[in-house]
Amino acid sequence: MSLKHAILVLLDREPGSGYDLTQRFAKGIGHFWQASHQQIYQQLKKLDEEKLVRFETQAQAGKPDRKLYRITPQGQKVLKRWIKASDKPPVVRDALLIKVFAAQPEDYPALLAELDRHLQIHRETLASHLAQEAGYFELDEAHQRRIRLPYLTLRRGIRYEREWIEWLQETRDLIAEDRLPEQGA
Amino acid sequence: MSLKHAILVLLDREPGSGYDLTQRFAKGIGHFWQASHQQIYQQLKKLDEEKLVRFETQAQAGKPDRKLYRITPQGQKVLKRWIKASDKPPVVRDALLIKVFAAQPEDYPALLAELDRHLQIHRETLASHLAQEAGYFELDEAHQRRIRLPYLTLRRGIRYEREWIEWLQETRDLIAEDRLPEQGA
DNA sequence: ATAGCCATGTAACCAGTTACATGATTGA
DNA sequence: TCAATCATGTAACTGGTTACATGGCTAT
Structure with missing residues (x-):
């Protein structure tokens, strides 16, 4: 479940497209959470269904449409709750x-x-x-x-x-x- | 794929049942590889199908039959090859x-x-x-x-x-x- | 030309977790 | 009587990876 929350964290700081998020995962928080673009697109879809994010489509000349996602107030509430919750350290498998x-x-x-x-x-x-x-x-x-x-x-x-x-x-x-x-x- | 090889490593040192292996994972190598009994039983079944392990059934009074697994020569070959192969460090997700x-x-x-x-x-x-x-x-x-x-x-x-x-x-x-x-x- | 960036996704698969199921024996 | 240990498994689900797919623009 943490990937969803990681996405909410990033969108809470700044709205962005799936593509943007992929970059931010790679550069910013990649040292403690990694996510591929495939995973991100799937999770954004689910987050949208759950009304924790919403998006506006931005048409672009010569490029596919960009979907600009932002967190909803509901999403912020869910995020706050998650941050305060506790979980155990991840298991090591090396x-x-x-x-x-x-x-x-x-x-x-x-x-x-x-x-x-x-x-x-x-x-x-x-x-x-x-x-x-x-x-x-x-x-x-x-x-x-x-x-x-x-x-x-x-x-x-x-x-x-x-x-x-x-x-x-x-x-x-x-x-x-x-x-x-x-x-x- | 590493769980299979971890099981082969343990069976190569000493034959054992699924139950034995569960204990050995918990005590011995648990600090770098964890596995539940459910997973172990499933993998033993697959390893048996692939002829990398075989087992003898041991009847026991008042207890379910014990399946004593051992690695096969084929399994040892596969294990040797795997040990010499290389892989990348696991991704961190915390x-x-x-x-x-x-x-x-x-x-x-x-x-x-x-x-x-x-x-x-x-x-x-x-x-x-x-x-x-x-x-x-x-x-x-x-x-x-x-x-x-x-x-x-x-x-x-x-x-x-x-x-x-x-x-x-x-x-x-x-x-x-x-x-x-x-x-x- | 060819690689890299922008931008989106689907589908199949694999690995691991959680829930469920059974049942006898032993020790506190 | 309740928990722990011995001993086996199946089924459903979740999370993540790999493979596949499309296509224009820009810089070398």
């Missing part, structure tokens, strides 16, 4: 860890390559998060204050990536050297 | 972060309560991981060496929980005091 768990010495070369691949991915994600953070630090204090909570979610993304990188490096090195980790590290 | 992102001052009390709830959950999970780690350190070095890779996945779980706790504490305090985070922290 195939890489199954592989680390199960690998035998003859699998180590392939596993090391895979760990390196993941290292690279996480380093890239971290770099992009840090770039975003740098932009935040350039803002004046009043503006920083206004987007403080979104910034805190970015911090979480940064921490998350850093944590992965540390573990991957450590694990990579330990497997490569085939020795025991030191206690208390 | 409702709590949507809430932090979207919260307005009037939502802060509810949000703080929610952050505290999550803090507690993560502290409990960390405690259970640390208890498991303590058991590992008590083993002699040869035994430690033998289960080194599974231990590395536990370390990842520990790091993950610690990271959450740090972020939750920091975020909780910042929202409670309603002030800006310090740069470079």
